[in-house]
Amino acid sequence: MSTRSQLHPELPDPRDPADDTAGGDALLDRLGRPLRDLRISVTDRCNFRCQYCMPKEIFGPDYTFLPREQILSFEEITRLARIAAGLGVRKVRLTGGEPLLRSELHKLVAMLSAIDGLEVALTTNGTLLASQAQALVAAGLNRVTVSLDAIDDPVFRQMNDMNFPVQLVLDGIDAASAAGLAIKVNAVVRRGVNDHTLLDLARHFHGTPHTLRFIEFMDVGTTNGWRLDEVVPAAELVSMIDAELPLEPIEPGYRGEVARRYRYRDGGGEIGVITSVTQPFCADCTRIRLSAEGQLYTCLFATEGLDLRTALRDGDSDEAITERLQGLWRAREDRYSELRSEATEALPRIEMSYIGG
Ligand code: SAM
Numbered sequence: 001m002s003t004r005s006q007l008h009p010e011l012p013d014p015r016d017p018a019d020d021t022a023g024g025d026a027l028l029d030r031l032g033r034p035l036r037d038l039r040i041s042v043t044d045r046c047n048f049r050c051q052y053c054m055p056k057e058i059f060g061p062d063y064t065f066l067p068r069e070q071i072l073s074f075e076e077i078t079r080l081a082r083i084a085a086g087l088g089v090r091k092v093r094l095t096g097g098e099p100l101l102r103s104e105l106h107k108l109v110a111m112l113s114a115i116d117g118l119e120v121a122l123t124t125n126g127t128l129l130a131s132q133a134q135a136l137v138a139a140g141l142n143r144v145t146v147s148l149d150a151i152d153d154p155v156f157r158q159m160n161d162m163n164f165p166v167q168l169v170l171d172g173i174d175a176a177s178a179a180g181l182a183i184k185v186n187a188v189v190r191r192g193v194n195d196h197t198l199l200d201l202a203r204h205f206h207g208t209p210h211t212l213r214f215i216e217f218m219d220v221g222t223t224n225g226w227r228l229d230e231v232v233p234a235a236e237l238v239s240m241i242d243a244e245l246p247l248e249p250i251e252p253g254y255r256g257e258v259a260r261r262y263r264y265r266d267g268g269g270e271i272g273v274i275t276s277v278t279q280p281f282c283a284d285c286t287r288i289r290l291s292a293e294g295q296l297y298t299c300l301f302a303t304e305g306l307d308l309r310t311a312l313r314d315g316d317s318d319e320a321i322t323e324r325l326q327g328l329w330r331a332r333e334d335r336y337s338e339l340r341s342e343a344t345e346a347l348p349r350i351e352m353s354y355i356g357g
Contacts, residue, residue: 027087029298029332036256036286038089040077041356042105043097044292048125049161050149051224052190054353056161058223072294076312078111080290081118083322087329089288091119093145095356097292100128106135113140123147123186123357127164129172137179144176145184151204152197159194173210183210186274189232190217202241206268213259213272218337220300221351234273238262241271256284280337288329289356296325297355299334303348 026034044066049056072080081092092112099105099122113120119142126146136144148169150156156166176183185205189195198214205212214237219226241247247262250270258281259272275281289297294309306328311321 027326027329029329031283031333031335033284033332034286035084035088035288035329036090037288038081038084038092039287039289039356040081040092040094041096041290041292041354042077042094042099042102042108043071044354045101046096046098046125046353047101047127047162048098048164050159050188051161051193052188052217052226053221053224053357054351055223055225059353066293070293070309072290072292072309072312074108074111076294076309077108077290078115079312079318080294080308080321081112082115083318083325084288085115085118086322087325090117091121093121093123095123097353097356098125098128100124100132106132106139106141109136109141110139113142119143121145124172125160126169126172130168130175133172133175133179133181137176137181141181143182143184145186146173146176147186147188148173148201149187149189150194150197151201152194155194155197177210184272185210185212186215187212188215188217189237191230191232193230195232195237198237199241199244202245202271205271206245206264208269211270211272213274215274216277218276218300219345219349221349221353223351228277231277233278234260234275235278237273247271256281256286276337280335282335282338285335291355296328297350298328298332299336300352300355301336301347301349302334302355303350 028034046054048054049059081089094105094108109120112118120140121143122136122141123145124147126148129144129146146169149159151166153166157163173183173185187198187201189198202212214234216234217226217231238247245268246265248265250261250263252261259274261270261272263270289300290308291297291305294307294312295305296308297305306324308321311324
């Protein structure tokens, strides 16, 4: 079995005593979790209208998205990322909304990848990837996660609810792969919607270097009509695939990795499952999220953010912003998914498209 350092030599484990990059003064929250990942939503707009994320009835023609001047500029985002890197962040992930809708995103990637020790990743629905992959790689993008809920074209068109064909996303994956990017493919599973097509998806990526990961449908936001009986537990998914393509579990690549990993016994690569609902992983969560308008959230289910746009635009110094970030992280004790219950259900929640998936 591979060790953590063999699998991900570039990713230190901050709580590993042998990890000398952690330092004795690593910034920890109340539950002892270090700050390592920054997710940056670069836009709240998307070209998809997936029912489980941005349903048309809410995000229709009359919906008001953030006006341009309220969205952080590339310079503002880069400044915050540099400050976060100084506090231990090792990876930024650009997301949204659909991040590739943000004009000239490759310029932001170049600015972020110039920050010492920072890995730059992207999560996208892949529809605009074919035309942008080369520029993104040239700018320093390290990895990409492409969301793809079905390989079956009618099911895919129905899920994105904008009639986008699946081939567009497959072309994006091919272009990203040809440009040299490591690719993960994420599929959200909803019972009765796409669970009958998951084996096809697994067969498609079996034998390729791309890792397919299944995500349990989460109760993010308030507009997607989430119901527990629509969640297909990851254990059920694994047995469904294992019955046709035998699997065996493998060690996590590093502490805090969100996916549970399995490899095909025939050497056809690996899959992952993200058990956000049935086996939450809050205890290892090292992520913080920046919304497109500069609110910082310590949890996908947080109800309040820290307004950094005002700090940036009021001329606060790097030191002052660093202190606010430190204060926020030190006070952090969120573990929403572990506490999920009737009481948490009643709490207000922010939409995934706003906070960044
Ligand atoms: N537009 C980009 C994309 O499609 O990847 C980035 C943003 S999107 C919000 C990020 C991811 O969140 C997608 O994989 C999407 O399927 C997932 N997502 C959205 N709502 C979800 C939910 N309720 N449960 C689980 N995953 C969800």
